[in-house]
Amino acid sequence: MxxxxxxxxxxxxxxxxxxxxxxxxxxxxxxxxxxSDDPQACNNCHVMNASYEGWFHAAHRRVAVCNDCHTPHEFPAKWATKVTKGIQHVYFYTTYQIPAQIRADPLTQQIVQANCVRCHFNTVSGQSGLLQGERFCFDCHRTVAHGERRSIAFGTLSERR
Incomplete structure (x- = not known):
């Protein structure tokens, strides 16, 4: 029994x-x-609304989703980044440590830069410093991928620089 x-x-x-x-x-x-590579998965968290909305209305929406820019394209590196960043995002969200202004950390900046160069190599190959890591494409082109994001409290991104 x-x-x-x-x-x-x-x-x-x-x-x-x-x-x-x-x-x-x-x-x-x-x-x-x-x-998946579905951008709506990235927008499950409300703090990503401005980034998602900016991307949704920007020109890059026609050619790229979040993972195309924010993760490496090689198989093991992509999934290692997704897992690592996912755990990091869950930690910040569940411990209420979400910064008022979300900024890319140094690793994400390197990944985004590598993906800019990967897609736009013919355009940037002659640009001094971009391929050597001395500067980032998004230093000048900050609003290209996500558009001009607005916030009632903070104004536009260009006003905050």
Whole structure:
């Protein structure tokens, strides 16, 4: 009798685990969404609304999604970055440590720069300093990928520089 109860409890727990994992991977806002290249997954967190809206109305929307610029394109590096940054984002969000103004950290800046050069190599190959890492494309072209983002409290990006 005792063994039957243990099997029943184990079965219920197993079903709950499978259902929970299914919910994580199969719902639109679940973990499965973060494994995709869908920009709406990046916009699941409300602090990304301005970045998403800016990208949605900018010219790069026609040719690039978030991961095209913000993650490396090589297989292991892309997923390592997605996992590392994902854990970092969850930590900041759950501990209420979201900065008032979100800025790319040095690693993200390097990744974005490499992707700018990858797509626009013919254009930037003659530009002094861009390929040597002395300056970034987005130092001058800050609003290209995300457009001119507005905030009632802070004005536009160009006004804050």
């Amino acid at each position: 005792r063994t039957t109860v243990y099997w029943a409890i184990g079965g219920v727990i197993g079903v709950l685990i499978v259902a929970g994992l299914g919910a994580l991977f199969l719902t639109p806002q679940g973990l499965g969404a973060y494994l």
